[in-house]
Amino acid sequence: MDLPVDEWKSYIxxxxxxxxxxxxxxxxxxxxxxxLFLHSSSxxxxxxxxxxxxxxxxxxVGKDPNAPLFYREEGNKKFQKKDYMxxxxxxxxxxxxxxxxxxxxxxxxxxxxxALFHLGQYExxxxxxxxxQTHGYPEGLQPKLLLxxxxxxxxxxxxxxxSQTISDLESNFAAKPTLAASQFQILQRTLCRLxxxxxxxxxxxxxxxxxxxxxxxxxxxxxENEQISNTSSSVSLCTDPLKGRYLVATKDxxxxxxxxxxxxxxxxxxxxxxxxxxxxxxxxxxxxATNADLYCHRCLKHTLAPVPCDGCSYAKYCSQECLQQAWxxxxxxxxxxxxxxxxxxxxxxxxxRSTLLARFEEAGKVINKLCGEITNRDICLxxxxxxxxxxxxxxxxxxxxxxxxxxxPIPGCDINGKYENNYNAVFSLLPHTxxxxxxxxxxxxxxxxxxxxxxxxxxxxxxxxxxxSSKLKAAVAPMLxxxxxxxxxxxxxHMLQLQCNAQAxxxxxxxxxxxxxxxxxxxxxxxxxxxxxxxxxxxxxSPNTSVSFISTVATVRASQQIRKGQEILHCYGPHExxxxxxxxxxxxxxxxxxxxxxxxxxxxxxxxSQGPRWEAFCCHRCxxxxxxxxxxxxxxxxxxxxxxxxxxxSQLQDLQQQVGMARKLLRNGELERxxxxxxxxxxxxxxxxxxxxxxxxxxxxDLAQAYAALGDWEKSATHLQKSLRVVEVRHxxxxxxxxxxxxxxxxxxxNGFVCQQLLIICxxxxxxxxxxxxxxxxxxxxxxxx
Numbered sequence: 001m002d003l004p005v006d007e008w009k010s011y012i013x014x015x016x017x018x019x020x021x022x023x024x025x026x027x028x029x030x031x032x033x034x035x036l037f038l039h040s041s042s043x044x045x046x047x048x049x050x051x052x053x054x055x056x057x058x059x060x061v062g063k064d065p066n067a068p069l070f071y072r073e074e075g076n077k078k079f080q081k082k083d084y085m086x087x088x089x090x091x092x093x094x095x096x097x098x099x100x101x102x103x104x105x106x107x108x109x110x111x112x113x114x115a116l117f118h119l120g121q122y123e124x125x126x127x128x129x130x131x132x133q134t135h136g137y138p139e140g141l142q143p144k145l146l147l148x149x150x151x152x153x154x155x156x157x158x159x160x161x162x163s164q165t166i167s168d169l170e171s172n173f174a175a176k177p178t179l180a181a182s183q184f185q186i187l188q189r190t191l192c193r194l195x196x197x198x199x200x201x202x203x204x205x206x207x208x209x210x211x212x213x214x215x216x217x218x219x220x221x222x223x224e225n226e227q228i229s230n231t232s233s234s235v236s237l238c239t240d241p242l243k244g245r246y247l248v249a250t251k252d253x254x255x256x257x258x259x260x261x262x263x264x265x266x267x268x269x270x271x272x273x274x275x276x277x278x279x280x281x282x283x284x285x286x287x288x289a290t291n292a293d294l295y296c297h298r299c300l301k302h303t304l305a306p307v308p309c310d311g312c313s314y315a316k317y318c319s320q321e322c323l324q325q326a327w328x329x330x331x332x333x334x335x336x337x338x339x340x341x342x343x344x345x346x347x348x349x350x351x352x353r354s355t356l357l358a359r360f361e362e363a364g365k366v367i368n369k370l371c372g373e374i375t376n377r378d379i380c381l382x383x384x385x386x387x388x389x390x391x392x393x394x395x396x397x398x399x400x401x402x403x404x405x406x407x408x409p410i411p412g413c414d415i416n417g418k419y420e421n422n423y424n425a426v427f428s429l430l431p432h433t434x435x436x437x438x439x440x441x442x443x444x445x446x447x448x449x450x451x452x453x454x455x456x457x458x459x460x461x462x463x464x465x466x467x468x469s470s471k472l473k474a475a476v477a478p479m480l481x482x483x484x485x486x487x488x489x490x491x492x493x494h495m496l497q498l499q500c501n502a503q504a505x506x507x508x509x510x511x512x513x514x515x516x517x518x519x520x521x522x523x524x525x526x527x528x529x530x531x532x533x534x535x536x537x538x539x540x541x542s543p544n545t546s547v548s549f550i551s552t553v554a555t556v557r558a559s560q561q562i563r564k565g566q567e568i569l570h571c572y573g574p575h576e577x578x579x580x581x582x583x584x585x586x587x588x589x590x591x592x593x594x595x596x597x598x599x600x601x602x603x604x605x606x607x608x609s610q611g612p613r614w615e616a617f618c619c620h621r622c623x624x625x626x627x628x629x630x631x632x633x634x635x636x637x638x639x640x641x642x643x644x645x646x647x648x649x650s651q652l653q654d655l656q657q658q659v660g661m662a663r664k665l666l667r668n669g670e671l672e673r674x675x676x677x678x679x680x681x682x683x684x685x686x687x688x689x690x691x692x693x694x695x696x697x698x699x700x701x702d703l704a705q706a707y708a709a710l711g712d713w714e715k716s717a718t719h720l721q722k723s724l725r726v727v728e729v730r731h732x733x734x735x736x737x738x739x740x741x742x743x744x745x746x747x748x749x750x751n752g753f754v755c756q757q758l759l760i761i762c763x764x765x766x767x768x769x770x771x772x773x774x775x776x777x778x779x780x781x782x783x784x785x786x
Contacts, residue, residue, distance in 0.1 A: 351495040
């Protein structure tokens with residue numbers, strides 16, 4: 001999803017293999033990104049563009065006039081089955097394919113308002129009622145829409161507005177009686193009932209279910225850093241010739257302290273599973289709900305009632321305000337390129353959006369920086385050996401004062417030495433051009449070239465609209481479309497930057513029906529973003545911070561005590577609790593181009609090779625740890641037992657199969673059978689798995705779920721506490737994973753009215769259930785409070 005689709009990658013790989021060796025060498029040894037881009041773009045042929053267009057047409061991102069009726073009818077089927085959530089998604093798809101001010105869009109909005117009403121989303125329902133009316137909802141159907149509006153207002157405790165709506169309805173009907181006698185009687189009974197409700201409600205104040213979420217969003221840094229924007233005063237920015245820029249603590253930091261709260265400079269929603277449509281499929285209209293249907297494409301907020309772009313069916317927003325902001329900033333350019341951007345991948349999309357956002361910063365600085373990338377072989381190139389030139393790079397000519405050149409001490413900072421969340425900071429992130437493989441650079445360069453050709457074909461008038469200064473236009477006026485080279489090189493730089501600097505924006509998604517006491521939750525990747533300040537954090541396989549997200553905002557908190565002068569560290573994905581040192585080092589080297597020498601890696605490299613305890617077997621006679629290679633021997637000096645590793649692996653696979661069967665029974669509500677099977681699995685596991693083995697913890701977690709579903713909170717807590725011990729051994733007592741498990745245990749004690757234990761857990765709990773490290777997925781089966 002980050003990189004282009006497989007068909008385009010295979011096509012470019014074949015094109016690369018057919019190039020003469022001399023051209024391959026020219027591209028491989030290009031000294032600047034400008035050379036790389038210009039050499040590669042000159043090789044983009046019309047047949048290449050045609051192939052890419054065919055791939056792009058597979059994504060149905062335009063508005064299909066036949067789709068609204070299809071989605072409305074499919075939504076009606078869900079509605080009749082009382083699957084209101086499924087109906088809402090399908091009505092939203094119908095809205096997305098409808099043209100503004102059409103009967104299609106008004107009907108889809110009205111139907112969606114009915115589904116939202118049944119979901120208890122009364123405020124959102126009211127908004128959809130207004131939208132339906134604004135887009136010309138048929139006058140003959142207005143009464144039921146106004147009745148729904150009155151019901152919402154009554155439920156929300158707004159009786160005066162409800163009374164006014166009822167009066168309007170009565171007046172309209174008296175003026176234009178269009179209902180049959182039977183319908184009129186039903187209307188009258190409903191109105192009478194609503195009037196009684198209005199009188200009962202009086203003047204109750206409206207409640208806001210989103211108040212708690214807003215409280216978390218409003219949490220700010222205690223004292224903001226004067227050197228680094230969006231950062232606590234407890235940290236400082238430093239630089240080192242070997243490891244580059246990094247953050248250190250300026251004082252002792254306590255666990256849980258907020259260190260960074262930064263909105264993404266740019267982010268792009270991960271569309272989820274959106275396979276291109278192929279001829280021969282039963283229907284070209286997808287009825288599945290994806291991220292693109294459920295989250296705002298600008299702010300990433302979850303929304304049940306998205307507002308679509310007027311020009312395409314893909315982009316959707318949580319509000320008209322978000323839609324307008326996106327259109328003004330970038331979507332006016334991206335709208336016609338939706339299929340191409342989905343084909344070229346998220347990284348290419350972010351590269352384009354970053355350069356579009358650069359238009360709204362001071363144009364002189366932007367053009368000087370981009371032109372410097374094209375014309376200068378040393379300045380702007382992070383791989384340059386001339387470090388002094390990099391550090392003294394003039395970001396816009398403003399640092400030359402009174403004949404003197406003021407050196408910028410750290411790349412990305414302004415002339416006053418401040419590092420901010422802006423394009424200057426984004427541009428300073430390293431692309432690591434020399435570390436990428438030649439074929440990867442060729443793929444990125446040709447993808448950007450193809451995008452630039454499409455921008456040129458669509459006319460660059462809109463592309464340069466909105467500049468605060470005419471300096472950019474004046475600087476490139478003498479040449480025909482020279483902007484394409486400038487912006488093309490910038491996009492290529494950003495696309496190469498992203499492999500090491502992209503941040504996975506994650507969220508917690510829950511699965512399971514509303515009828516069940518138990519629901520599964522998992523951390524999923526929602527979007528990809530660039531966070532200039534978060535990108536300053538170096539990696540550790542055992543970090544001292546954790547990162548969480550609310551919409552597009554990343555918050556970094558200390559996960560343990562950090563001493564003054566200690567570096568602030570963050571995990572890029574490979575964590576000591578999830579994989580061995582060899583695998584971690586391989587992943588970090590292949591994606592981030594460095595050899596990790598953090599303390600956990602150094603410790604593991606020095607000690608004898610042995611698997612982690614959460615993957616270890618135990619002796620079936622004495623319970624001691626088994627050690628060895630193909631043949632494992634008991635670690636106890638008083639025991640001579642030995643066993644084949646293959647035999648134990650086979651035994652483990654059989655056990656995991658039984659656990660899988662028990663989970664299926666659990667999902668189907670066959671709780672007693674699931675418990676009996678899990679208790680058998682528990683007994684079998686004790687005979688050959690170490691008590692800290694991850695499968696042992698999973699069995700205990702499943703048993704906790706089963707007993708919670710039965711309402712036996714005491715047994716549920718007992719099994720979950722056993723699972724907790726496994727999690728603590730693997731992830732540590734102050735880990736995010738431990739926080740998730742403690743949160744589950746707190747819910748169980750709450751449901752079981754064990755208030756004293758609940759208060760103890762609330763006191764010791766790690767950072768809350770929304771926290772997680774980007775790139776690290778984890779299994780979490782949360783017992784939900786009802």
